Amino acid sequence: MNMIAVEGGSRLRGELTVQSAKNSVLPILAAAILSSGVCVIERCPRLEDVEASGAILRHLGCRVCWQGEDLVVDSSSLVRWDIPDALMRRMRSSVIFLGAILARCGRAELSYPGGCELGPRPIDLHLSALRTLGAQVEECGGRVCCRGEGLRGAEIVLGLPSVGATENAILAACGACGTTVIVNAAREPEIIDLQDFLRKLGAEVRGAGTSTVIVEGVRPLRGCCHRCIGDRIAAATYLAAAAAVGGDICLSGVDYRSLSTVTTALQQAGCRISSDEQYIRLRSDGALRGICPVRTSPYPGFPTDAQAVLMASLLRARGTTVFVENMFQSRYRHVSELLRMGADIRLEGRVAVVCGVPHLCGTAVRCTDLRGGAALVLAGLQADGITQVENIHHIRRGYSDLAGDLAHLGARIQEIRE
Ligand code: UD1
Numbered sequence: 001m002n003m004i005a006v007e008g009g010s011r012l013r014g015e016l017t018v019q020s021a022k023n024s025v026l027p028i029l030a031a032a033i034l035s036s037g038v039c040v041i042e043r044c045p046r047l048e049d050v051e052a053s054g055a056i057l058r059h060l061g062c063r064v065c066w067q068g069e070d071l072v073v074d075s076s077s078l079v080r081w082d083i084p085d086a087l088m089r090r091m092r093s094s095v096i097f098l099g100a101i102l103a104r105c106g107r108a109e110l111s112y113p114g115g116c117e118l119g120p121r122p123i124d125l126h127l128s129a130l131r132t133l134g135a136q137v138e139e140c141g142g143r144v145c146c147r148g149e150g151l152r153g154a155e156i157v158l159g160l161p162s163v164g165a166t167e168n169a170i171l172a173a174c175g176a177c178g179t180t181v182i183v184n185a186a187r188e189p190e191i192i193d194l195q196d197f198l199r200k201l202g203a204e205v206r207g208a209g210t211s212t213v214i215v216e217g218v219r220p221l222r223g224c225c226h227r228c229i230g231d232r233i234a235a236a237t238y239l240a241a242a243a244a245v246g247g248d249i250c251l252s253g254v255d256y257r258s259l260s261t262v263t264t265a266l267q268q269a270g271c272r273i274s275s276d277e278q279y280i281r282l283r284s285d286g287a288l289r290g291i292c293p294v295r296t297s298p299y300p301g302f303p304t305d306a307q308a309v310l311m312a313s314l315l316r317a318r319g320t321t322v323f324v325e326n327m328f329q330s331r332y333r334h335v336s337e338l339l340r341m342g343a344d345i346r347l348e349g350r351v352a353v354v355c356g357v358p359h360l361c362g363t364a365v366r367c368t369d370l371r372g373g374a375a376l377v378l379a380g381l382q383a384d385g386i387t388q389v390e391n392i393h394h395i396r397r398g399y400s401d402l403a404g405d406l407a408h409l410g411a412r413i414q415e416i417r418e
C-alpha cells in the first residue's frame with residue numbers, strides 16, 4: 001500500500017521554492033486547445049491532475065510530452081470534441097475543457113466531472129454562461145452535449161463568483177464573435193494567470209482579478225511559452241506546517257499578497273512573518289494560540305483550500321478556534337481522522353470548533369480528499385510517534401512531492417510506494 005509515514009517532533013528549517021499552482025496549470029492546459037500552435041508550460045508540476053489533463057488532451061488528438069520539467073502541448077492535430085466518462089471522472093477540473101473545446105470545435109460532448117469529495121459541485125453556472133453565448137446545451141443520460149458553431153459575445157452575469165464557471169466563460173468567449181462581458185467574475189490570482197496565458201496566445205482578455213472580465217473573440221491563436229504562478233495553497237501548507245511544529249522557513253516562487261488572509265491568521269496565532277517580492281519567511285516557536293473565527297469565502301477572502309491545513313496547525317494551540325466553511329458542504333471529512341489522532345474538534349454543519357490539546361498521537365489515518373490529506377500529514381508532524389497516512393493518491397493530485405518538500409525542510413517523513 002502507498003502511504004506517507006511521518007515521525008512527529010522535528011522543527012522545520014530551510015528554503016523551498018514552491019511549485020507552480022495546480023489551479024493555474026489545469027485551466028491553462030485546457031486553454032492550450034485554443035492554440036493552433038505549440039504551447040510550452042514551463043516547470044509544470046508533475047501532479048496526478050496534470051497527468052489526467054494530459055490524457056484528455058491526447059484523447060482529443062493533441063500531442064503532449066514532457067521535455068525535462070516542461071510540458072509541451074501541440075494542439076494543431078486536435079481532431080475530437082468529446083471526452084469519455086472515464087477521463088472525466090479522473091478529476092473535477094475536466095469540466096474546464098468544455099468552454100475550450102466549444103470555442104475550438106463549435107461543439108463539445110462530455111459527462112459530469114467525477115467524484116463528490118466536497119459535497120455537491122453543480123455546473124449550472126458553467127452551462128448557463130455557455131447558453132448566454134448562444135450554445136445549445138442538452139443534458140441527457142449523464143452526458144452534456146453542446147453545439148455552438150456561431151457563438152456570439154454577450155453579457156454573462158454569474159450568480160456566484162465561481163472560479164470554474166469564470167474560466168469556462170472566458171475560454172468559450174475567446175471563440176465567440178464580438179465582445180463578452182463577464183459580470184461577478186471570480187477574482188482569484190489563477191484567473192489573472194489564465195488571462196496572461198491567453199494574451200500570449202494572442203487572445204484579447206482584460207479585467208481578470210476584478211469582478212468584470214472582458215473578452216473579444218479572436219481566432220486562430222498562436223502558441224507560446226508560459227510559466228504559471230506559484231501555488232498559494234501549497235505555500236499555505238508549508239507555512240502552516242512550520243507554524244505548528246516550530247522553526248524558520250523561507251518560501252520563494254509565490255506572491256505573498258495572494259496569501260495575506262493565511263499569513264494574517266498565522267500571525268494572530270503567534271508566528272512572525274516577513275515578506276517581500278521574492279520570499280515569505282515564517283518563524284514560529286511551535287506554541288500557537290487560538291485565533292478569531294476563520295470564515296472561508298471567494299478570493300480575496302480566506303481560501304477554502306487552506307481551511308484544512310490551517311485547522312491542522314491549530315490542533316495543539318492554546319485556546320479555541322472556530323472555522324466556518326462557506327464554500328463547500330462536506331469539507332470537514334478530515335475531521336474524523338484528526339479525532340482519531342486525539343484532536344478535540346466539534347462539528348455542527350458548516351462550523352467546526354477546534355479546542356487545542358496538549359498532545360496528538362500518531363496512528364494510521366486515511367486521506368479523504370486532497371487538502372484534507374495534507375492536513376493529516378501536518379497533524380502527523382506534530383504527533384507523538386509515527387503516523388501512517390494512507391490513500392495518498394488524493395495528495396498526489398495537487399502536490400508534486402509533499403513528503404520530499406517537508407523532508408527537505410527537516411521533517412522525518414517518507415513516502416512509501418509499494
Ligand atoms: C476552484 C478550485 C478549488 C477551490 C474552489 C473554491 C480549481 C481547479 N479548483 O474550484 O480548488 O476549492 O475553486 O475556491 O481552480 N457553484 C455552483 N454552480 C456552479 C459552479 C459552482 O453552485 O456551476 C458553487 C459551488 O458549489 C461552490 C461555489 O460555487 O459552492 C464555488 O465553486 P467554484 O468557485 O466553482 O469552485 P471550482 O471552480 O470547482
